[in-house]
Amino acid sequence: MKRISKYSLYELAAPLLGFAASMVILLAIVVVVGENPGKAVTAIWKMTFSSPARAATLLSMSIPLFLAGLAVALAFRASIFNIGVEGQYFMGALTGAMAGIYLHLPAWLHIPVVVICAMAGGMLWALVPALLKVGRGIHEVITTIMFNSIALALVNWLVNGPLSGVEGASLEAQTKHIQPTAVFQKLNAGFRALGWDVPDFVYLDYSLIVAVVIGLVTWFVLFRLRAGFELRAVGTSTDVSLYAGIKVKQVQLGAFLASGAIAGLIGLQEVFAIRGFYTYEIASGLGLDGIAIALIGRNSPLGVVFSAFLFAFLKQAGYGLQIYTRVPNSVIYVITGVMILFIVVTNELIAKYIRALRKKEAV
Amino acid sequence: MDLNIVLDYLLKGLEISAPIGFAALGGVFSEKSGVTNIALEGIMIVTTFGIVWGSIMFGSIWLGLLFAVLLGVIVAAIHALVTVTYKVDQIISGTAINILALGLGRFLSQNVFGQETQTAMNPFAFPQIRGMNSFALALIPVAILSWFVLQKTVFGLRLRSVGENPESADTLGVNVTLMRYAGVIISGVMCGLAAGVLYPSRWVSGMTGGRGFIALAAMIFGRWSPIGAVLAAMLFGYADTARIMFESQIPIPSQFVQMFPYVLAVVVLAGFVGKARGPAAAGRPYVKGED
Numbered sequence: 001m002k003r004i005s006k007y008s009l010y011e012l013a014a015p016l017l018g019f020a021a022s023m024v025i026l027l028a029i030v031v032v033v034g035e036n037p038g039k040a041v042t043a044i045w046k047m048t049f050s051s052p053a054r055a056a057t058l059l060s061m062s063i064p065l066f067l068a069g070l071a072v073a074l075a076f077r078a079s080i081f082n083i084g085v086e087g088q089y090f091m092g093a094l095t096g097a098m099a100g101i102y103l104h105l106p107a108w109l110h111i112p113v114v115v116i117c118a119m120a121g122g123m124l125w126a127l128v129p130a131l132l133k134v135g136r137g138i139h140e141v142i143t144t145i146m147f148n149s150i151a152l153a154l155v156n157w158l159v160n161g162p163l164s165g166v167e168g169a170s171l172e173a174q175t176k177h178i179q180p181t182a183v184f185q186k187l188n189a190g191f192r193a194l195g196w197d198v199p200d201f202v203y204l205d206y207s208l209i210v211a212v213v214i215g216l217v218t219w220f221v222l223f224r225l226r227a228g229f230e231l232r233a234v235g236t237s238t239d240v241s242l243y244a245g246i247k248v249k250q251v252q253l254g255a256f257l258a259s260g261a262i263a264g265l266i267g268l269q270e271v272f273a274i275r276g277f278y279t280y281e282i283a284s285g286l287g288l289d290g291i292a293i294a295l296i297g298r299n300s301p302l303g304v305v306f307s308a309f310l311f312a313f314l315k316q317a318g319y320g321l322q323i324y325t326r327v328p329n330s331v332i333y334v335i336t337g338v339m340i341l342f343i344v345v346t347n348e349l350i351a352k353y354i355r356a357l358r359k360k361e362a363v
Numbered sequence: 364m365d366l367n368i369v370l371d372y373l374l375k376g377l378e379i380s381a382p383i384g385f386a387a388l389g390g391v392f393s394e395k396s397g398v399t400n401i402a403l404e405g406i407m408i409v410t411t412f413g414i415v416w417g418s419i420m421f422g423s424i425w426l427g428l429l430f431a432v433l434l435g436v437i438v439a440a441i442h443a444l445v446t447v448t449y450k451v452d453q454i455i456s457g458t459a460i461n462i463l464a465l466g467l468g469r470f471l472s473q474n475v476f477g478q479e480t481q482t483a484m485n486p487f488a489f490p491q492i493r494g495m496n497s498f499a500l501a502l503i504p505v506a507i508l509s510w511f512v513l514q515k516t517v518f519g520l521r522l523r524s525v526g527e528n529p530e531s532a533d534t535l536g537v538n539v540t541l542m543r544y545a546g547v548i549i550s551g552v553m554c555g556l557a558a559g560v561l562y563p564s565r566w567v568s569g570m571t572g573g574r575g576f577i578a579l580a581a582m583i584f585g586r587w588s589p590i591g592a593v594l595a596a597m598l599f600g601y602a603d604t605a606r607i608m609f610e611s612q613i614p615i616p617s618q619f620v621q622m623f624p625y626v627l628a629v630v631v632l633a634g635f636v637g638k639a640r641g642p643a644a645a646g647r648p649y650v651k652g653e654d
Contacts, residue, residue: 033474081454083401128629138632139646141454142583145401145576146625146632153625157618291458328479330469337463341441344451344459 014350015296015303018343019310022335029334035325047320048313052197056188058312060203063211064266066308068286069293070218071122071262076299077222077235078255084129084144085263086287087151088122092264093271094155095121097175097278098163100182100271107181114182114272115210115265122264123257125151130256134249140256148287159280174279184273205273210265218262219301231255263287292340311336372601372608374495379607380600381499382407382557386578387585387592388509389553393439394587395513396546397526397644401457402442404575405464406551410435410558412468415485415566416475424487424563428498432555438464439551440544447543450648469568482566489559498559502593505556509589522546526642529649539649580628587641599624 030040049055068085075082082088096118105113129143156173165176184206191198198204222228233241234251241248270282293311297303318332386403393400410431417430438460445456473479489498513519524532525542533539554575562570577599584598585591606613606620613620 083454083458132629132633136634138634141399141401142579143629143632146580146629149573149576149625150622150629153618153621156621157616160618161616288458288462291455292462295455328470328473330466330473330479333462333466334470335466337459337461337466340459340462341445341451341456344455345445345449348449348451 014343014346015298015307017346018296018339021342022339025338026331026335029331030321030325030327033327035327040321040325040327043320043324044317045320046324047316053199053202054316056191056196056198056202056204058309058316059208060269061312061315062308063207063269064283064286065289065293065311066211066304067214067262067266068290069297069304069308069311070215070301071259071266072287072290072294073297073299073301073304074218074222074262075255075259076294078231078252079235079238080133080252080256080259081141082126082144082256082259082263083141083287083291084126084147085259085266085290086284087144087148088125088260088263089266089286090151090155090282091125092118092120092122092261093267093282094158094163094175094278095124095264096268097178097271100178101165101176101277103182104179105181110179110181111184111206115268118264118268119261120264123261126256126260126263130253130260133256134253156280159278163278165277174277174281177277178272182272183276184268186273203269203273205269207265207269207273210268214262214265215301215305222301227251227254263290266290292336295340296343371493372604374493375608376597376601376604377502378495378499378560379604380597381502381560383574383578383581383600384502384506384593384596385553385557385560386575387581387596388506388589389550389557390578390582391509391585391587391589391592392513392522392546392553393550394546394582394645395526395642396522396543397529397642397647397649398443398446398543398547399453399457399646400439400442400547400550401454401579402438402460402464402575403550403554403578404571404573405457405461406435406438406554407557407561407571407575408464408468409438410555411561411563411571412471412482412566413555414558414563415482416471418485418487418563419483422487424485424489427485427487427563428555428559431558432552435551435553435555435558436548437551439547439554443544443547446648447540447547450650453646453648468566472566472568480568484565485563488563496560496563501556501559505553506589506593513589518545523642525649526644529644529647533649533651539651543649577624580624583628583641584624584631 027037030037047054048058071085072082096114099114099117103110103113125147129140129147132138132143133140159173159175163175164173186203186205187208188198188200188202188204191204222232230246230251233246234248238248266286267282271278289311293304293307297307314332314336318329321327321331322329386407390400390403413431413434414427418424418427421427442456442460445451446453469479472482476482489496491497513523521537522542522545524537525539529539581595581599582592584595602620602623606617610617
């Protein structure tokens with residue numbers, strides 16, 4: 001164990017270097033576009049930390065990002081590449097919305113029920129790729145990519161057809177409104193009581209509680225329970241795990257389904273707090289973001305907290321640049337892609353360096 | 364049935380199938396060499412932008428196509444560099460490139476054309492046949508050529524060998540790195556050709572619309588063979604064309620036609636219609652002297 005901790009500093013180096021490099025590239029792009037870097041930094045500052053409201057917005061934005069990152073990370077830990085988070089998120093959000101629209105329950109019961117239904121929806125959408133993976137050894141990457149596209153078309157059909165609730169006013173296809181008992185209330189007043197001046201237009205709602213609870217539970221299961229130990233063992237080496245008597249397939253199935261369940265929660269904030277109905281137009285690309293967030297957070301729940309916040313920061317920085325400078329918002333995607341490539345390549349180089357160091361020590 | 368409608372359907376269907384077919388061929392070359400390429404979508408975002416930009420810059424659709432191919436090669440080479448030289452997970456690299464390309468297309472559009480979501484009109488185009496972009500016809504010779512290269516040449520044999528068993532290939536003196544670079548870079552060329560058919564009149568953000576992923580489905584449904592992949596692409600393309608041309612007469616909701624390729628790919632992968640097996644070493648970086 002000691003040897004691992006000795007090298008853990010090196011492992012932290014990659015994400016930090018990656019972030020630093022991406023910021024340098026961002027500023028370089030700003031200069032190339034012919035914009036003043038000082039102006040760009042001011043623009044980013046204005047949109048991110050210039051006021052308590054801006055900081056609260058970052059926290060609000062990081063809720064779905066955290067859940068997306070956690071879903072990918074948990075599967076990663078068991079050597080499962082869940083590219084299907086996007087589809088599981090759509091299906092989970094829709095299933096949750098159905099429970100919010102068609103069930104009539106008191107609020108104290110309705111809220112937990114919609115959360116559970118959202119998890120079930122996400123989990124069900126992960127079920128077929130998960131079974132194909134453990135049952136027939138079919139690589140999950142391609143099946144989940146296919147399931148994402150199927151989910152997109154299916155949801156499109158459902159909200160335009162059987163579940164459509166358009167009442168003439170809106171152009172986009174959407175469901176009926178969610179029952180008032182299932183609407184996620186804001187916690188802003190609570191934050192204000194604690195001295196953080198969160199204005200009413202920021203969404204810090206029940207989904208924040210859900211994210212915190214899910215994060216803690218995931219951490220506890222991963223690092224304090226036998227199931228989590230087995231999951232991590234499978235992620236380190238399936239061969240060794242098999243040899244140690246761990247039921248690798250069961251563990252991978254469990255991790256895949258749990259990942260899908262967490263993915264099902266990503267849309268809670270948008271559907272239950274912000275919009276109050278489900279639409280085909282809910283934020284897309286969160287599955288892709290989740291992969292990036294998990295990679296940068298090194299697949300640990302705590303790491304994902306930081307990288308989700310980093311992503312919220314990057315997104316807001318992009319809007320800031322868009323509004324106050326001539327640098328378009330899309331530069332953030334370029335930076336994100338570069339950052340991931342930089343981090344994974346640096347990881348490989350560092351791993352190589354550590355192997356060389358160890359060899360030297362062994363001699 | 365009216366003969367004109369049949370002819371229109373055949374031509375329109377080829378035009379819609381061709382980008383998927385070219386990209387699927389790219390997927391076949393890359394995967395046959397042992398590198399999974401889920402970045403086809405991202406590469407096509409860049410090449411479709413490239414053909415419009417290049418045509419306007421150089422004043423010719425052919426030079427535009429060449430430029431698109433060049434950009435496709437550059438982006439594919441990044442994937443090769445990261446996965447073959449640095450041995451990073453191929454899916455992670457592909458994901459990163461997809462994210463990067465998403466931003467790059469819009470970023471370039473903003474800086475070159477002053478608009479983030481679309482470029483100016485491209486006044487240059489390939490000749491049309493009854494409204495069909497004639498470049499779509501190139502798919503057929505390119506597919507046959509791909510089959511010939513992969514199955515009948517020494518290069519093809521070597522490329523396939525590093526995707527099946529890089530250790531043995533290496534022992535026999537095949538340069539694994541070089542062959543894998545070749546496979547990935549050819550996929551970049553194919554994505555460039557795909558851009559030649561995919562609306563060269565103007566680049567619009569999001570216009571690739573997941574065709575890179577349908578191409579992966581076509582590659583699988585075609586069982587990693589060039590002819591099979593192109594036939595699969597045509598199956599998907601013609602089904603989609605039927606949806607577009609006869610939507611009002613077809614009782615099935617259009618979304619189910621959209622789902623069709625993906626469902627079929629999963630069914631094939633699941634092994635319900637015969638056995639589907641990709642190249643054995645696809646997805647696995649080759650590290651010399653390990654194991």
